[in-house]
Amino acid sequence: METSEAQYAEFEEKIKRTVYLDNLSPQVNESIVTQALDQFGNVKSVRFIPNYLESKNIPQCALIEMENQTQVNAVISDITQKPFMIGGMPRPVRARKAKMEMFDDRPVKPGRTIQCRWVEPNDPDFEVAKKLKELAKIHAVEAEYVLKKQLEDEEKLEKQHEESLKAAHKKYKMVDSVIADGTIRQLSRGYHLNVGDD
Structure with a gap:
């Protein structure tokens, strides 16, 4: 077209x-x-x-x-x-x-034609096509390895985030319990600090 x-x-x-x-x-x-x-x-x-x-x-x-x-x-x-x-x-x-x-829907550049042909073993371009095929296989293996490594790194990152969130939640619970049981008021009196009602 x-x-x-x-x-x-x-x-x-x-x-x-x-x-x-x-x-x-x-x-x-x-x-x-x-x-x-x-x-x-x-x-x-x-x-x-x-x-x-x-x-x-x-x-x-x-x-x-x-x-x-x-x-x-x-x-x-x-x-x-x-x-x-x-x-x-x-x-x-x-x-x-x-x-x-x-883009998979990219248009053909005006004036450009694309031709496809089957390359036979006796064709001079056969060796070039064979090397390109081998290179594509190598790239596929490398891409698979990189992807696997990337997924492992992301799982580690996810665990780190989860641990950080748990630690932060634990700290907030501890602060809430100190406020709720009156420990903060006792500490404020001991250090002569003025703590409001909130």
């Missing part, structure tokens, strides 16, 4: 308005992402990039179209400088500008 130059230019502008988010929680949906990024401007669309090779419990990637490029830069700058909060919990999300290759 032929793509007009105007359609292609429009798509290029869309790319400039789009931010790519990586390492989103598998539980995150469109409304959560929209709500999290609304502080930077108007979110026009959220599109999750499907992963056909791995299980469903892995981190997700998404393409988020904002209203303009300034908003995209603000999202990237903010996420790069501080943790991205989703549902009150920090998440090690990565953000960068979108690239054309990230």
Whole structure:
């Protein structure tokens, strides 16, 4: 299908308005992402990039179209400088500008034609195709290892957060019990401090 130059230019502008988010929680949906990024401007669309090779419990990637490029830069700058909060919990999300290759519905560049052919063993390009196939297998193994390591790191981070929350909760309970049983009043008298009724 032929793509007009105007359609292609429009798509290029869309790319400039789009931010790519990586390492989103598998539980995150469109409304959560929209709500999290609304502080930077108007979110026009959220599109999750499907992963056909791995299980469903892995981190997700998404393409988020904002209203303009300034908003995209603000999202990237903010996420790069501080943790991205989703549902009150920090998440090690990565953000960068979108690239054309990230869109599965990208139009064909005007004037460009794509040809496919079967490469026979006696073809001069057969060895090149064979090397590319082997390289793709190596990349798949490496990606699987990196993903496994990333999931392990995230599980450790989740445990750390859980332990921090439990410790904070324990401290608050202890403070509440000191206030409730009158120990704080006794301490304030001993140190000659004025403690109000609240």
